Amino acid sequence: MRAFTLPLLLSLALAGTHAHAQSYNQISFNVENTKTIANDELTATLTKSADNANAKTLANTLNTTANKALAIAQKYPNVKVTTGRHHTYPRYDNKGKINGFTGSSSINIQSQNFEEASELIAELQGFMTLSSLDFGVSEATQKAVENELKAQTIQKFTDEAKTISTAFGASDYRIIKVDLNNAGGRFSVSPVMGYATAAAPESSVATQSYEGGESRLNYEAQGVIELVK
Structure with a gap:
């Protein structure tokens, strides 16, 4: 056993020295x-918010607005338009009872043609609100x-x-x-x-x-x- 121990220790010592020299x-x-x-590139979001005592009527209003926006967007082939978030939640009175509903629907715009995007945004702002506008x-x-x-x-x-x-x-x-x-x-x-x-x-x-x-x-x-x- 002793005959093999010393060479092994020497080998490990040399290996350590070599590693140190390599990083020196x-x-x-x-x-x-x-x-x-x-x-x-331009990105924008337009939103329609509405209130109504009836949830179904509110949903119809929001859906009609989104469909109208998408139809108008067909006139602008260089602008990409997609549907965004859609939220509807109840509104409560001071007694904790539901007295109506509030909702919102949005569409997203993306385009490298700033002129067409600007025209579309202006047209949609006739019945929607510009929520965000970014450039990248x-x-x-x-x-x-x-x-x-x-x-x-x-x-x-x-x-x-x-x-x-x-x-x-x-x-x-x-x-x-x-x-x-x-x-x-x-x-x-x-x-x-x-x-x-x-x-x-x-x-x-x-x-x-x-x-x-x-x-x-x-x-x-x-x-x-x-x-x-």
Whole structure:
């Protein structure tokens, strides 16, 4: 037993020394690329709220409004319109008895054609309320920019690795580990909404011109290199 113990201990000691030496010349760092691009997609939600003593009558009112909105949207082929949330709940008097019902129905709008979307929103505001309006980067644009930033970030990481190894007097370097990520995604800048571009009759809402603002897309590389002396 003793004849095998010493070589085994020696082997473990050498392995520990080798592992320590491997990590001795390792350096971790990160690089990041950022690009600011114009928001090219609009999303909006319009809502109809109503009250009625009869739940069935209320439901008919909300359904009729939603159907009317979807029918009007057919005139705008470059705008995607989908039905949103639908809520109905009882209303109580001070004695805890039901004395009516309150409900709401919404539709969602998504489009890269700001002009058509603006016209549709203005038309729907004749009988619905604009609940939210946001601007962002479309999925296709985000993917294209992300691929561009990824290639630039990888090149930037490689250049930085060369600079670091040269500064430390190394003849070369080895990449031990690299993590690529989109650094938290996008950070939208508040959009600027323009004034009405056209007068409208009293019974309708004036069309607005929209400026979507900008977003910053980030991409980051975090890694570890080992200096080769």
